Amino acid sequence: MxxxxxxxxxxxxxxxxxxxAYRGSTSQGQDAFKLWQFFFITGIIVGGFxxxxxxxxxxxxxxxxxxxxxQTQYHTxxxxxxxxxxxxxxxxxxxxxxxxxxKVDATPPADVTIRVTAFQWGWRFYYPATGKVVTGETTxxxxxxxxxxxxxxxxxxxxxxxxxxxxxxxxFSRYAQPGVTASQQRFNFTVLHxxxxxxxxxxxxxxxxxxxxxxxxxxxxxxxxxxxxxxSKNQPSISQLKQExxxxxxxx
Amino acid sequence: MRDESVFLIGVGVFFGIVGLIYWLTxxxxxxxxxxxxTCFLGLVPGLYYYYWYCRFHGRKFFFFGQVGKAxxxxxEDRPDATLAEGAxxxxxxxxxxxxxxxxxxxxFLLVLALVFGYWLAFPGIGLIITALVGVTAESxxxxxx
Amino acid sequence: xxxxxxxxxxxVDLHAPEHEEHHGxxxxxxxxxxxxxxxxxxxxxxxxxxxxxxxxxMALLIRTQLASPNSSxxxxxxxxxxxxxxxxxxxxxxxxxxxFGGLANFIVPIQVGAPDMAFPRLNALSYWLYxxxxxxxxxxxxxxxxxxxxxxxxxxxxxxxxxxxGAGPDLWIVSLLLTGFSAIFTGVNLVGTIFYLxxxxxxxxxxxxxxxxxxxxxxxxxxxxxVLTAAVVMLFADRHFGTHIYETTGCHMVGHPNVPAAxxxxxxxxxxxxxxxxxxxxxxxxxxxxxxxxxxxxxxxxPLFGYKGMVFxxxxxxxxxxxxxxxxxxxxxxxxxxxxxxxxxxxAVPTGIKFFNWIGTMWRGQLSLKTPMLFSLGFLFAxxxxxxxxxxxxxxxxxxxxxxxxxxxxxxxxxLFGTAVFAGFAGFYYWFPKMWGRMLNDGLGKxxxxxxxxxxxxxxxxxxxxxxxxxxxxxxxxxxDLGWQIYNQLSTIGAFIIGLGFLLLLINLLISWRNxxxxxxxxxxxxxxxWFTSSPPPHHNxxxxxxxxxxxxxxxxxxxxxxxxxxxxPVVGNGNGHHPRDPGGNGSSGKEEKVPT
Numbered sequence: 001m002x003x004x005x006x007x008x009x010x011x012x013x014x015x016x017x018x019x020x021a022y023r024g025s026t027s028q029g030q031d032a033f034k035l036w037q038f039f040f041i042t043g044i045i046v047g048g049f050x051x052x053x054x055x056x057x058x059x060x061x062x063x064x065x066x067x068x069x070x071q072t073q074y075h076t077x078x079x080x081x082x083x084x085x086x087x088x089x090x091x092x093x094x095x096x097x098x099x100x101x102x103k104v105d106a107t108p109p110a111d112v113t114i115r116v117t118a119f120q121w122g123w124r125f126y127y128p129a130t131g132k133v134v135t136g137e138t139t140x141x142x143x144x145x146x147x148x149x150x151x152x153x154x155x156x157x158x159x160x161x162x163x164x165x166x167x168x169x170x171x172f173s174r175y176a177q178p179g180v181t182a183s184q185q186r187f188n189f190t191v192l193h194x195x196x197x198x199x200x201x202x203x204x205x206x207x208x209x210x211x212x213x214x215x216x217x218x219x220x221x222x223x224x225x226x227x228x229x230x231x232s233k234n235q236p237s238i239s240q241l242k243q244e245x246x247x248x249x250x251x252x
Numbered sequence: 253m254r255d256e257s258v259f260l261i262g263v264g265v266f267f268g269i270v271g272l273i274y275w276l277t278x279x280x281x282x283x284x285x286x287x288x289x290t291c292f293l294g295l296v297p298g299l300y301y302y303y304w305y306c307r308f309h310g311r312k313f314f315f316f317g318q319v320g321k322a323x324x325x326x327x328e329d330r331p332d333a334t335l336a337e338g339a340x341x342x343x344x345x346x347x348x349x350x351x352x353x354x355x356x357x358x359x360f361l362l363v364l365a366l367v368f369g370y371w372l373a374f375p376g377i378g379l380i381i382t383a384l385v386g387v388t389a390e391s392x393x394x395x396x397x
Numbered sequence: 398x399x400x401x402x403x404x405x406x407x408x409v410d411l412h413a414p415e416h417e418e419h420h421g422x423x424x425x426x427x428x429x430x431x432x433x434x435x436x437x438x439x440x441x442x443x444x445x446x447x448x449x450x451x452x453x454x455m456a457l458l459i460r461t462q463l464a465s466p467n468s469s470x471x472x473x474x475x476x477x478x479x480x481x482x483x484x485x486x487x488x489x490x491x492x493x494x495x496x497f498g499g500l501a502n503f504i505v506p507i508q509v510g511a512p513d514m515a516f517p518r519l520n521a522l523s524y525w526l527y528x529x530x531x532x533x534x535x536x537x538x539x540x541x542x543x544x545x546x547x548x549x550x551x552x553x554x555x556x557x558x559x560x561x562x563g564a565g566p567d568l569w570i571v572s573l574l575l576t577g578f579s580a581i582f583t584g585v586n587l588v589g590t591i592f593y594l595x596x597x598x599x600x601x602x603x604x605x606x607x608x609x610x611x612x613x614x615x616x617x618x619x620x621x622x623x624v625l626t627a628a629v630v631m632l633f634a635d636r637h638f639g640t641h642i643y644e645t646t647g648c649h650m651v652g653h654p655n656v657p658a659a660x661x662x663x664x665x666x667x668x669x670x671x672x673x674x675x676x677x678x679x680x681x682x683x684x685x686x687x688x689x690x691x692x693x694x695x696x697x698x699x700p701l702f703g704y705k706g707m708v709f710x711x712x713x714x715x716x717x718x719x720x721x722x723x724x725x726x727x728x729x730x731x732x733x734x735x736x737x738x739x740x741x742x743x744x745a746v747p748t749g750i751k752f753f754n755w756i757g758t759m760w761r762g763q764l765s766l767k768t769p770m771l772f773s774l775g776f777l778f779a780x781x782x783x784x785x786x787x788x789x790x791x792x793x794x795x796x797x798x799x800x801x802x803x804x805x806x807x808x809x810x811x812x813l814f815g816t817a818v819f820a821g822f823a824g825f826y827y828w829f830p831k832m833w834g835r836m837l838n839d840g841l842g843k844x845x846x847x848x849x850x851x852x853x854x855x856x857x858x859x860x861x862x863x864x865x866x867x868x869x870x871x872x873x874x875x876x877x878d879l880g881w882q883i884y885n886q887l888s889t890i891g892a893f894i895i896g897l898g899f900l901l902l903l904i905n906l907l908i909s910w911r912n913x914x915x916x917x918x919x920x921x922x923x924x925x926x927x928w929f930t931s932s933p934p935p936h937h938n939x940x941x942x943x944x945x946x947x948x949x950x951x952x953x954x955x956x957x958x959x960x961x962x963x964x965x966x967p968v969v970g971n972g973n974g975h976h977p978r979d980p981g982g983n984g985s986s987g988k989e990e991k992v993p994t
Contacts, residue, residue: 020865021798032794039795043785050752054777057759061697062766068959069762073700082753083706086746094739097792101734104794120560156730161555162663164728164801168867171798175729178554178645179663185730198879202801202869204548206560207473210872255601256592263616263716270720278733282668283722290620290719301592327597335942338597345513345937348422348430352518356525359578363533363571366633367564387518 016041022169025197025218026189028104029171035100036171042093104172107186110153112146112224118156118163118176118201119238121208121245132228133235137242138250141213147224148194156185159238164202167216173202191218208250253308253329257301263294349390355383432517435934437524438503439832442825444528445495450899451535452486455479457896460856464889466877476873477546478565482537484549485569488681489576490531492817496684497583497618498527500824501611503832505587507927508608510596510945512937515589516582523582530575537565545569548871550674551632553643553666558636567636570629577626584618587611596926598945602708605925605948606701609708610687613715617676617683620719625673628666635661664731671722679718681813683711685820686751689773692827693755694949695921696770697762703754704948710747710754717744727796734793741791748784752777768842769921772823775850779815783808786861801871804864807857814853822849822902830916833909834932841905848898855891859884924949 019040024030115126122137125144136142146152156165158176166173174187191197201212219227236244271287278284306313310322327333358379365372422430428440459479462471471479506514514520537544542563547556556566591604591612604612634640641661694701701707717740723732724741755777764770786808789795799805822845829837863884868875875881919928929951930939943954952959 020862022865022867029798032798035792035794036789039789039792043789047781047785050756050781051778053756054759054774054781057756057762058764058766058774061759061762061764063698063763065763067763068956069697069699071700071959072702072757072761074703074705075757078753078757079703079706079750083746083750086749087743090742090745093788093792094735094742097738097742097794098735100792100794101738104797105734161560162552164869166798166801166867166869168798171794173728173797173800177663177729179660180729180731187730198867200867200869204477204552204555204871206555207477207546209477210473210869210874259601259712260616262712266716267719274720274733274736277736280668280732282665283672286624286669286672287720293620294616328595328599329601331598331600331603331946333597335597335944346432346517348427349432349518349521350430352432352521353429353525355522356529359526359575360529360533363574366571366637367567 022171024171025169025193025195026172026191028189029169030192031100031103032171035096038096039093042089046089105187107153107188108151110188111150113153113155114144114146115155116144116157116165116176117159117238118165118205118212119159120161120206120242121201121212121250122238122241123212123214124238127228130228130231132231135235135238135241136214137245138208138211138213141215143196144199144214144216145224145227146191146216146218147221148191148218150221150224151188151190153186153188155183156187157181161205162203163205163212165199166202167197167199169197170216175203191216194218194220208245211250253301253305253325255329257298257305260294260298260301262298264291264296264298265294267291267294346390349387351383351387351390354379354386358383432513432521433936434502434506434514434517434520435832435938437520438499438501440524441494441502441527442499442832444524444531445491445499446825448486448490448531449495452483452491453896453899455483455486457892459483460885460889460892462873463875463885465886466882467874469874471873473873474543474546477548477871478538478544480871481545481548481569482534485534485545485572487813487817488549488677489573490527490534492681492813492821493580493677494527494576495817495821496681497580497587497611497614498523500688500821500828501587501607501614501684502583504828504927505608505611506590506594507930507934507938508605508925509591509594509599510926510939510942511590511594512939513594514586515594516586519582520586523579523586526575526579526582530572530579533568533575534572537568540564540568550670551629552670553632553635553661553663554645556632556636557644557646559646567633570633570636573629574626577622577629580618580622581626584615584622587615588619591615596942596945602705603945603948605687606690606704606707606711607684607687607925610683610690610711613711614680614683617680617715617718621673621676621680624669625677628669628673631669632666664726664729667726667729668722671725672719674725675722676715676718678809678812679715682816683715685776685816685824686711688824688827689755689776689820690751691925692769692773692823693758695827695923696765696767696773697759698765698922699758699762700924700949701754702757702760703750706750707754710750713747714744714751717741717747724791724796727793728800738791738793742788744791745784745788752781767921768837768839768846769823769827771843771846772819772826775846775853776815776819776823779811779819779853783811783813783815787812799864801869802864803860803868803870806870807860807864810857810860811853814857818849819853827921828927829909830920831927831932831934834916835909835913836916836920837905837909838914841901841908845898845901845905848901849895852891852894852896852898855894856888857891859887859891863888919951919955922952922955924952926950929954 016037019037021033021036022029024033113128115128117124117126122135123142125134125142134142134144154165156174156176158178160178163176164173165176170189172187172189174185177185195218197216199214199216201209205212267287268291271284271291274287275284303313303319307320308323308325310318310320313319327337358376361372361376361379365376427436431437458471459476462468462476502514502520506512540563542565545551545561545566547561547566551569554560591608631640631642635642635644643663643666644661645663690701690707721737721741721744723737726732727734790799790805790808826837826842863881866879866881868881916932918931921928926942929943943950947953
């Protein structure tokens with residue numbers, strides 16, 4: 001009953017609390033956020049019910065006398081009940097998971113494709129359509145520019161160890177891995193509003209892991225076109241940047 | 253014996269099925285091989301226990317037919333067994349032995365040889381051989397150190 | 398070597414105290430040469446608790462570093478080494494060995510009425526491998542390049558020779574070789590003991606649930622640990638022998654559609670590691686479920702509610718746990734999401750059954766809230782919270798944005814703190830009288846519990862919040878302008894409160910050492926066979942045994958007046974009823990087969 005009610009509420013997009021998570025600045029992120037709300041409320045209901053049962057047992061049945069309690073060991077009805085109900089809940093959760101997952105994970109051809117290469121300890125964003133490249137490391141964090149409202153496909157790879165591409169506000173992260181081809185490692189997102197969104201590496205990747213920042217800037221499509229066609233000269237290569245970090249520490 | 257064999261064969265069957273589903277849907281080799289290995293990890297000892305179950309109960313063990321005279325289940329498998337039935341020699345247990353420590357120290361030196369230099373392997377292997385000889389002699393002699 | 402003669406009926410006193418002196422050396426030499434499972438169990442317990450305190454100190458250093466943004470208390474390198482060793486010590490050297498090497502080693506043979514483990518010398522070897530493995534891992538701190546810095550998972554290729562040079566990572570790898578074999582030997586020993594050395598009448602479905610869980614854990618060890626050992630051996634080969642199993646150096650793969658045939662596959666390491674790693678999580682959980690399942694019935698004065706359901710739930714958890722490894726790899730983008738998601742979610746079902754069984758046991762009981770019971774209740778709350786967030790993480794779209802953030806850190810700490818610390822120290826307080834023959838102070842134990850409990854919530858709840866705000870795990874510093882500081886400060890305060898609680902445990906141990914309070918054989922009115930023998934138990938554990946006619950022979954023996962229970966059906970009455978499903982028919986009350994004491 002409660003689960004159905006909650007489902008209805010969350011899927012109709014009612015203004016429920018965020019429960020600490022971001023509402024999601026991409027359409028995929030918003031789907032993930034709704035699923036999060038659904039799981040969280042189910043968690044509160046189920047967890048709260050169990051907590052109340054435990055608290056009740058503790059306070060109600062504290063030892064008051066030396067009387068021997070009834071030695072009940074089995075009650076088949078109750079046991080079946082508390083096996084079947086969790087199975088049903090789990091299957092409902094799984095169904096919504098699959099629905100959301102198919103939306104979040106879908107990679108149809110997008111308006112803009114960006115090749116992202118992570119390296120120790122920075123990022124390189126390459127726009128194959130025009131040849132635009134943005135590279136930066138640690139405290140000189142690079143910025144990825146994307147058009148607002150258009151779908152973007154990221155093809156993610158790594159030049160050395162495993163990194164994690166994570167933009168908290170997008171409710172999404174993905175490993176950048178060596179040995180996994182970029183055609184396998186794709187995901188799409190559509191940023192809904194202009195703005196700058198911070199990102200960070202999530203997977204431990206060595207000494208300066210905690211400084212491996214980047215940001216995503218969403219701008220109107222026209223402005224994006226101007227930006228992406230403006231090619232800057234003298235972009236440092238990844239190996240140049242890595243040598244700099246080795247020599248001078250983070251921030252060059 | 254029966255519960256033990258059912259338990260282990262159950263492990264084998266479960267991972268056989270899961271492994272098959274995984275193999276057919278995931279197109280990923282490592283997990284498939286590991287699940288298959290786990291399937292055998294259950295099946296092999298499970299069938300061994302089933303063999304003993306068949307022996308104790310005078311049942312047929314697949315196409316091998318009758319594998320032994322029925323002697324009935326062990327006392328620990330019978331809910332009505334009395335303690336008197338289990339009385340007698342259970343097994344020979346060593347009281348104390350220095351050899352596990354020697355063997356462990358040998359293994360310690362052997363793995364440290366991988367890190368700090370291969371010369372450490374010589375005392376390591378020496379200790380391991382000493383311990384293996386010692387533990388064998390100890391078992392034959394039947395006394396403690 | 399002695400032929401063990403099982404004590405039979407009527408108080409055949411085969412191991413009277415005056416014979417004790419003949420059983421091997423005493424003093425320090427005893428600890429070096431003993432093959433007695435009790436001595437080895439105590440060695441294991443002491444060593445693993447030392448590892449716990451060391452790892453705890455590392456946790457406090459980590460938390461102190463994170464209490465302020467851009468902190469420079471520790472260098473990045475020191476910080477990375479500390480969280481790597483904190484995780485490695487806690488998971489490989491404390492939580493597992495404490496359960497299956499320490500408590501199970503001591504308790505399981507006694508619970509099934511066995512004189513020792515099935516392979517006593519192998520058992521001793523397990524301990525020595527564990528001890529030398531622990532020393533090996535700690536040696537990393539004393540090498541010139543410091544300890545390993547790649548996290549307790551050592552993902553390739555971060556753990557390869559180029560990215561993690563030096564002796565520290567090598568020591569980490571060979572330490573896992575030693576402790577891995579140690580765990581495998583203990584697993585074999587547990588399974589062998591439980592299958593072959595049970596006392597007459599101790600059928601599989603009369604074994605205490607702790608023993609059941611250790612059997613399942615033993616099987617899980619045999620499934621999981623060889624895979625880890627193989628994985629780290631291959632890692633070592635990649636580092637030093639030039640193999641290309643995980644190694645990709647020299648291959649240009651970024652953006653190339655086809656992987657060159659000569660290249661290694663880094664993601665293989667993750668598959669192998671987590672094929673070990675997730676069963677490992679349950680190797681670290683099931684023994685502790687078992688401990689709680691022993692304690693709650695004893696302190697509720699009731700039998701375990703739904704014994705068989707509990708056993709099957711344990712099996713189901715173990716079975717499912719081996720099919721969910723890739724839920725640690727959802728964000729790799731190369732695993733089959735629905736398969737792993739469904740199996741991971743399904744683990745909630747048997748875990749839920751266990752919860753309801755524990756509650757059903759307390760229901761209408763007579764709860765006495767002594768220290769072991771308090772810690773067990775602490776476990777229930779902690780594990781419930783960790784379980785609920787675990788269900789969230791089993792859903793890939795949610796995992797995508799919480800993976801590798803502090804949300805996950807909070808989740809697995811609540812799970813593992815719930816099991817290894819709350820349930821683990823519940824077991825410690827519960828069996829301490831049996832191990833040492835003396836009590837721990839209950840009042841001080843309660844203080845220990847409340848400080849740990851408060852500190853626990855204060856430490857880990859803010860981590861959920863800061864994780865959702867986007868703080869990644871394993872970061873040595875964080876920017877000041879993101880509002881993460883207050884969460885981290887609360888967390889640090891909580892960690893120090895936990896530390897204070899564990900200082901009280903040390904004081905408690907000191908008191909019991911200086912002013913021992915004799916425990917007696919059965920201080921808690923226990924159910925299982927370990928409470929029938931003396932504290933500490935004699936050589937080969939028993940001088941006599943009660944008749945085993947139910948899951949709780951000692952209780953039956955001590956409470957002939959109570960209504961008895963038979964297989965699956967509650968019997969209301971005076972207990973000498975002849976139940977049709979009990980073929981022996983001589984009741985469970987111990988009346989007809991009383992053993993003179």
